[in-house]
Amino acid sequence: MSGTRADALREALATRVVVADGAMGTMLQAQDPSMEDFQQLEGCNEVLNVTRPDIVRTVHEAYFAVGVDCVETNTFGTNLAALAEYDIAERNFELSEAGARIAREVADEFTASTGQQRWVLGSMGPGTKLPTLGHITYDKIRDAYQVNAEGLLSGGAD
Incomplete structure (x- = not known):
């Protein structure tokens, strides 16, 4: 993020109400994406970042x-x-970067x-696996969130 944009965001947060968007998933589903749009990964809204960036774009534009x-x-x-449930955990960076780039x-x-x-x-959603319950190791989840964050920053998230 550019220093100027970061400074402007900090200033806005300190001096006024900053309004954010609402339900992304609901807005995406309202556009009735096909199973082909989802690459046969039903319900994986994040894959639309690469298959149907136009749909994702219209949600941002509407807000x-x-x-x-x-x-x-x-x-x-x-x-x-979440991505492992679709057997696409290796696409973390790609989908994170694409989502940030569109926005x-x-x-x-x-x-x-x-x-x-x-x-x-x-x-960055919480996921469904917990280190405290032995579902995943702390190292593995930390490293995956690092990849997620790097993709978001690379794509231009503030």
Whole structure:
């Protein structure tokens, strides 16, 4: 994130109410993506970042059009546990980066057209496996979230 954008976000958070978007999954499902769009991975909204970026883009555009300051990336499920359930855990970085890139492009377009700075919040969901219950090791989950964060930053999340 650029220093100027980061500083502007900190200033906004310190001085006013900053409004973020709402339900990503509901908005995506309302567009009725096909099983082909999901690469036969039913319910894996994050894969739409690469198969149907146009659908993801329209969600971000809709939120910015009504005046939100920030949108979350379509990456809530780009964590080791969720992606492993679809047998695509190795796509963590790819899907995280793609989700952030789409949101960044839309945010930058709205910033340019309105003069109001818009931000991208990198979404990192909790997953379904817990180290405390022995489902996964702390090292493995930490390393997977590191990959998720690196993808989000590489794609332009603030």
